[in-house]
Amino acid sequence: MISSKCNCDRCQHEVCARRVPIFSTLSIEELQKVVNLIYRRSYIKGELIVIEGSNLDSLIIINSGQVKAYRDTQDGKEQILYVFSEGDFFGEKNLIINQAATYNVEALEETNICAIRKEDFQKLLTEHPSIGLKIMEELCNRLDRLEKTIEGMGSKDVEARLGMVLLEFARKHGKESGEGILVELPLSREGIASYIGLTRETVSRKMTLLQNQGIIEMVGNKKVLIKNIKLLEQTVQ
Amino acid sequence: MISSKCNCDRCQHEVCARRVPIFSTLSIEELQKVVNLIYRRSYIKGELIVIEGSNLDSLIIINSGQVKAYRDTQDGKEQILYVFSEGDFFGEKNLIINQAATYNVEALEETNICAIRKEDFQKLLTEHPSIGLKIMEELCNRLDRLEKTIEGMGSKDVEARLGMVLLEFARKHGKESGEGILVELPLSREGIASYIGLTRETVSRKMTLLQNQGIIEMVGNKKVLIKNIKLLEQTVQ
DNA sequence: TTATTTTTGTGAGCCAAATCACAGTTTTTT
DNA sequence: AAAAAACTGTGATTTGGCTCACAAAAATAA
Incomplete structure (x- = not known):
């Protein structure tokens, strides 16, 4: 062979x-x-x-x-x-x-x-x-990325920050699927929190929020399905 | 001539x-x-x-x-x-x-x-x-600077952030004087606030605090005398 | 598979900074 | 020098995220 x-x-x-x-x-x-x-x-x-x-x-x-x-x-x-x-x-x-x-x-x-x-x-x-x-x-x-991060951290729009990382990971590791973009997260909730300057709990809560809005869907702990990327991009804007 | x-x-x-x-x-x-x-x-x-x-x-x-x-x-x-x-x-x-x-x-x-x-x-x-x-x-x-800024913004040690800018401005525009280092601030309180992601009011309050601690002395609105740079550096750490 | 460990979600209360409001200064303009 | 404009300090109140606590779920090891 x-x-x-x-x-x-x-x-x-x-x-x-x-x-x-x-x-x-x-x-x-x-x-x-x-x-x-x-x-x-x-x-x-x-x-x-x-x-x-x-x-x-x-x-x-x-x-x-x-x-x-x-x-x-x-x-x-x-x-x-x-x-x-x-x-x-x-x-x-x-x-x-x-x-x-x-x-x-x-x-x-x-x-x-x-x-x-x-x-x-x-x-x-x-x-x-x-x-x-x-x-x-x-x-x-x-x-460029750090400047954006700082801008996000300054204006305390926490959800936008979370949206930004999700989009970043989607660009890097996202796979198109029927219902949206399936993203394998490289970081845990704790890691994401540390990446964007929040606590684990706040990240959890905001992710739940995004899920309730129908924008994302969590698949286990390590994957996220982005169901409505347009809306997510709007959140970030 | x-x-x-x-x-x-x-x-x-x-x-x-x-x-x-x-x-x-x-x-x-x-x-x-x-x-x-x-x-x-x-x-x-x-x-x-x-x-x-x-x-x-x-x-x-x-x-x-x-x-x-x-x-x-x-x-x-x-x-x-x-x-x-x-x-x-x-x-x-x-x-x-x-x-x-x-x-x-x-x-x-x-x-x-x-x-x-x-x-x-x-x-x-x-x-x-x-x-x-x-x-x-x-x-x-x-x-390097942005990374430090982000670190500072993440850990919400607000006074340290203010200290950092004061030291930054001191390095750039500070003039040794008898009682300390006299710094001409390039930014207003509002500007400083926007630089480190706070509000004008918070910057005001923290500056007053630093003054009460004897670390700095405000000279009009546009100048600051750093009376105890060691202490300021410790605040930042 | 089951057991163990790690990670996550969520409620309750707290707290520091944001916001609002306004008077007092300083700076700039005329 | 006087008037106008811009900036600053500070109290009262609100608020959003942090902290603490613990149960539930998921991932990993046995």
């Missing part, structure tokens, strides 16, 4: 580099060079990939899986800042502004990463300015 | 480019080329430099003065996202991810800007990767 997927080390490497938006502008030959610089690693669910305060010496790119980036606040809670998945990168702050990690990164499921050492990455940057551009793009997008 | 400051057009240009961190790595010859691409403009207090939703076609760098970047929220309020001053730039989102402006930018005082057209800027970027690096640095710093 012939496997449709080659599992040799080399091919996986290549696939990995191809999947990553920041290398999307490179030619096949250039990509090959990048591939040679990459090393890989796997993490199981719950494993810490980066510890706040530590000195990371690589840019890390997610090949498959999902992670959360979070901080522990004074009052012992965790504040989730990002949920990264396939193709996303992190650790750039350590390389670009030479700063220790400002957040923990933890695998939310089995996760495979590609990493490039600082020196290699910096060399790449000067040799291929297009990579820098891609990174700037992504940084701009992150700024 | 000989003026210590040359006011000819050319010199001002040069000064402008020199002052800007993102060009700090360029040689004098390279700088000269950049200078030739720059055009300048002045705005009076209250004037809009960028309108949300419009298509900006230049990177704008502040030569002197101060501006606020803000959005109008659904409920008619304004959410201030950034206060930019000398050496800061904005409009990069329009150039890098080809997006319409996501916020208004308004001069808080008489403000002079330097601007570089999109095409010129993109050419610069590919010719001098170091400029890209500088921009990435700044984007990382902004992400």
Whole structure:
């Protein structure tokens, strides 16, 4: 039997580099060079990939899986800042502004990463300015999201905030189904709460509300069916 | 009488480019080329430099003065996202991810800007990767600040948030004086409130509190004397 | 499968910040 | 300098989300 997927080390490497938006502008030959610089690693669910305060010496790119980036606040809670998945990168702050990690990164499921050492990455940057551009793009997008989050947090429209995350997850992991978009939530209620600065209880209550309005339907704890995305988008507006 | 400051057009240009961190790595010859691409403009207090939703076609760098970047929220309020001053730039989102402006930018005082057209800027970027690096640095710093803001907004420690802005303004505009650090506030109470997601009244009350604790002293409406910066930093922690 | 652990939903009461209201200041304009 | 406009401080009240508490459900382990 012939496997449709080659599992040799080399091919996986290549696939990995191809999947990553920041290398999307490179030619096949250039990509090959990048591939040679990459090393890989796997993490199981719950494993810490980066510890706040530590000195990371690589840019890390997610090949498959999902992670959360979070901080522990004074009052012992965790504040989730990002949920990264396939193709996303992190650790750039350590390389670009030479700063220790400002957040923990933890695998939310089995996760495979590609990493490039600082020196290699910096060399790449000067040799291929297009990579820098891609990174700037992504940084701009992150700024955009954080700006929106802050706007939402300022105006205390709590339901809009919840709607925003649901739509974000729907874009990333939503699957069209007959009755709407089925979304596998990467975070628990507690996680969602920490992501948008609320308590677990409030998230619960607001989700129930959205369900009663016929906008969503909860499927177990980890899935949500968005039945009326138009209405949800209006809520967020 | 000989003026210590040359006011000819050319010199001002040069000064402008020199002052800007993102060009700090360029040689004098390279700088000269950049200078030739720059055009300048002045705005009076209250004037809009960028309108949300419009298509900006230049990177704008502040030569002197101060501006606020803000959005109008659904409920008619304004959410201030950034206060930019000398050496800061904005409009990069329009150039890098080809997006319409996501916020208004308004001069808080008489403000002079330097601007570089999109095409010129993109050419610069590919010719001098170091400029890209500088921009990435700044984007990382902004992400950093927003991440901290979000953390502060999540954990509802309101006084810490106020302390953070005061310290931010102190770093930017603080002047050492006998009794402490005298800070000229770029924003009114209302502005500060909008910057940290509170109401004007709450900011007022908390400022009074800090004053009663002997940490700060308000000097008219637009200045604050930080009498005990150690204590203020502790409040923030 | 059953048992165990983790996660979730929901009521009751509390509390800090929002809102409303208005007088007193400060700043700007004329 | 006087008048107008903008901004600020502070009391009274309301409110929406937080906290606490516990039962129910779901996910995981045995």
